[in-house]
Amino acid sequence: MEQKLIDIQENIKFIRNRINEAAVKSGRSESDVRFMAVTKTVDPVYINHAIECGIDLIGENKVQEFLSKKDELRLEKVEKHLIGHLQSNKVRKIITEVDLIQSVDSVSLAKEIERQAEKNNMTADILLEINVGDEESKTGMDKSQFYEIFSEIAEMKHIAIKGLMTIPPICENNAELRKFFDEMYNLFIDIKTKKLDNVSMDILSMGMSGDYEEAILCGSNLVRVGSAIFGPRIYK
Numbered sequence: 617m618e619q620k621l622i623d624i625q626e627n628i629k630f631i632r633n634r635i636n637e638a639a640v641k642s643g644r645s646e647s648d649v650r651f652m653a654v655t656k657t658v659d660p661v662y663i664n665h666a667i668e669c670g671i672d673l674i675g676e677n678k679v680q681e682f683l684s685k686k687d688e689l690r691l692e693k694v695e696k697h698l699i700g701h702l703q704s705n706k707v708r709k710i711i712t713e714v715d716l717i718q719s720v721d722s723v724s725l726a727k728e729i730e731r732q733a734e735k736n737n738m739t740a741d742i743l744l745e746i747n748v749g750d751e752e753s754k755t756g757m758d759k760s761q762f763y764e765i766f767s768e769i770a771e772m773k774h775i776a777i778k779g780l781m782t783i784p785p786i787c788e789n790n791a792e793l794r795k796f797f798d799e800m801y802n803l804f805i806d807i808k809t810k811k812l813d814n815v816s817m818d819i820l821s822m823g824m825s826g827d828y829e830e831a832i833l834c835g836s837n838l839v840r841v842g843s844a845i846f847g848p849r850i851y852k
């Protein structure tokens with residue numbers, strides 16, 4: 617077998633073990649934390665191999681890239697999420713193609729999702745993306761706007777809010793990183809205990825290749841891992 621295929625298999629096994637250990641360490645069981653393979657820039661051959669190695673959840677960043685690759689992917693038993701910034705004018709193309717959109721960060725985007733979901737006679741599952749570090753360069757809604765945006769989107773009949781997603785700032789150390797993850801967890805629990813209609817806070821999506829263990833220890837139940845599975849990304 618090609619070396620890269622062997623590496624992918626071993627990486628998945630290694631990461632799954634570390635996820636399991638962190639889940640147990642945080643007082644949960646192995647099945648409580650979902651392991652997403654982030655497949656942006658990755659060739660379908662390698663994505664299919666990851667699926668053969670047990671991956672059952674993939675995340676893509678770009679609508680066009682996902683649509684151009686999907687026919688080559690063996691997705692029968694795989695859940696697909698959109699995790700990258702989504703422009704309103706692309707909602708129409710993606711809404712029936714993915715199982716969940718993790719990157720909803722504005723009322724205007726949610727309105728377009730609501731409109732297209734109604735047209736397709738469906739309910740769209742989404743996560744709300746929060747810019748937990750208040751970084752200018754980052755996508756995600758400001759923390760200060762969260763409750764306002766949240767309550768407006770929670771009213772939309774064809775949208776089901778399933779949880780929260782974040783990409784924390786690059787941190788100097790784990791203590792600093794934990795501060796952001798803890799903040800997200802507290803927000804997650806706060807909404808969860810409110811028990812609102814159209815809202816089920818099931819998913820807290822945080823943790824990537826460099827910090828997924830720390831994220832799980834802070835309560836994440838879905839980690840999004842790209843380069844630690846597939847190696848460094850090559851942007852064409």
Ligand SMILES: *Cc1c(COP(=O)(O)O)cnc(C)c1O
Nearest residue numbers: 654699824825840841842843844
């Ligand atoms: C690329 C990406 C990831 C994965 O990043 P790695 O560091 O390669 O694991 C996770 N989440 C989002 C939103 C991404 O864009």
